[in-house]
Amino acid sequence: MNFTTRLLTGTAVTLALALPAAAVEYKIAVGDGAGGTQEALGKAFVAALEEQSGGEMTAKLFVNGQLGDEQDTVSAAATGTLDFSILAINNITPFSPSVGTLTLPYVILSQDDAEKITQGEVGQQMIDQTIEDAGVRIIGWGYSGFRVLTNSKKPVSTVEDLQGLVIRVPKNEIMIETYKSWGINPTPMAWGETFAALQQKVVDGQDNPYMTVYAMKFDEVQKYITDLHYLFSIEPLIISEALFQDLSEEEQAQVLAAGEAATKASAEFLRTEEAKIRDELVSRGMEITEPASDEQEFMDLATAAVWPQFYDQIGGKEVLDNVLTSLGREPA
Ligand code: MLT
Numbered sequence: 001m002n003f004t005t006r007l008l009t010g011t012a013v014t015l016a017l018a019l020p021a022a023a024v025e026y027k028i029a030v031g032d033g034a035g036g037t038q039e040a041l042g043k044a045f046v047a048a049l050e051e052q053s054g055g056e057m058t059a060k061l062f063v064n065g066q067l068g069d070e071q072d073t074v075s076a077a078a079t080g081t082l083d084f085s086i087l088a089i090n091n092i093t094p095f096s097p098s099v100g101t102l103t104l105p106y107v108i109l110s111q112d113d114a115e116k117i118t119q120g121e122v123g124q125q126m127i128d129q130t131i132e133d134a135g136v137r138i139i140g141w142g143y144s145g146f147r148v149l150t151n152s153k154k155p156v157s158t159v160e161d162l163q164g165l166v167i168r169v170p171k172n173e174i175m176i177e178t179y180k181s182w183g184i185n186p187t188p189m190a191w192g193e194t195f196a197a198l199q200q201k202v203v204d205g206q207d208n209p210y211m212t213v214y215a216m217k218f219d220e221v222q223k224y225i226t227d228l229h230y231l232f233s234i235e236p237l238i239i240s241e242a243l244f245q246d247l248s249e250e251e252q253a254q255v256l257a258a259g260e261a262a263t264k265a266s267a268e269f270l271r272t273e274e275a276k277i278r279d280e281l282v283s284r285g286m287e288i289t290e291p292a293s294d295e296q297e298f299m300d301l302a303t304a305a306v307w308p309q310f311y312d313q314i315g316g317k318e319v320l321d322n323v324l325t326s327l328g329r330e331p332a
Helices: 003-008 037-052 070-078 097-103 111-119 121-134 173-181 191-199 210-215 241-246 249-283 292-314 317-326
Strands: 024-030 057-062 084-086 136-151 167-169 205-209 224-226 232-240 287-289
Touching: 024 037, 037 057, 037 084, 037 136, 037 210, 037 232, 037 249, 057 249, 070 084, 070 136, 070 191, 070 232, 070 241, 097 121, 097 173, 097 292, 097 317, 111 121, 111 136, 111 232, 111 249, 111 317, 121 136, 121 317, 136 210, 136 241, 136 249, 167 173, 167 191, 173 292, 191 205, 205 210, 210 249, 232 241, 232 249, 249 287, 292 317
Parallel strands: 024 057, 024 084, 167 205, 224 287
Antiparallel strands: 084 232, 136 205, 136 224, 136 232
8 A cells, every 4th residue: 555545544644753754653442441451452562563564554542432432443443434443352242243252151261261262263263254244353362351240339259149239241142141141130331331330320330350440440439349250351453454455465464463463462461460450459449259169150050041042143053162172171
């Protein structure tokens, strides 16, 4: 793509002063606030992109949903009005059900599982399918850790403790059904509205990883954490497929290499930062409760009720079985 075309494409703008004359600056939407996994992934990507392209390409991060709610950024990237977005995988699922396998409860049981699946053959299939379904290309994978449950009312250790709480969930069918399997009817709500809803007590709680709870300052409006492991949050970096196709082959290779470098940096960031962030949340007054009996009740209810409901949507039971066996587990 030549320089003139770049000016006419997407939201790219020139950086006349800071970089060489041919440099182009893209926009990256970031759903979470500063200080979390999404921002770390974005920063690593920008540094690698500048390095890979010798300063010809750079990008600017817009944290805290400044460029739109996470689900809206997928549509914007698909139509080419946004260049890149970093968001939770659960907010891509409504556009590409194939990635739903990664939001089924208790499929990914560790960070190693998450890295293995996303960076292997299954991850590549999901990338291809998401381009087809949603018009966006996943070029990097962020890892945020397990989504823990927070609430403002009481410690929750059992499914019984959960009853009566009003819990916000993303607009994601799989997550809604997971809470239903635990006996409550959750409140689906856009990410950008969640902090205010917690603050105004429209809802009592929500779930997200420690890193996200911290980046979003949820400790200011939530007291109790339940250390659940039902969903390991994967936070992809996506590029508008229209923009990607408009790049030269060399630029495409540079973007993909920068995405790979960012993926590695994200995995490292989670490994080194999560325990510190968890301690920080405790020092700010949050209380952590472990689920009773190694979470068995939560797990049994969710897997029995939710998995079979979504076989068709994810492309058949064999898709889940393929993921489970590639993680060394029994098929469903
Ligand atoms: C959500 O709860 O909607 C997302 O997980 C938010 C995020 O991207 O961190």
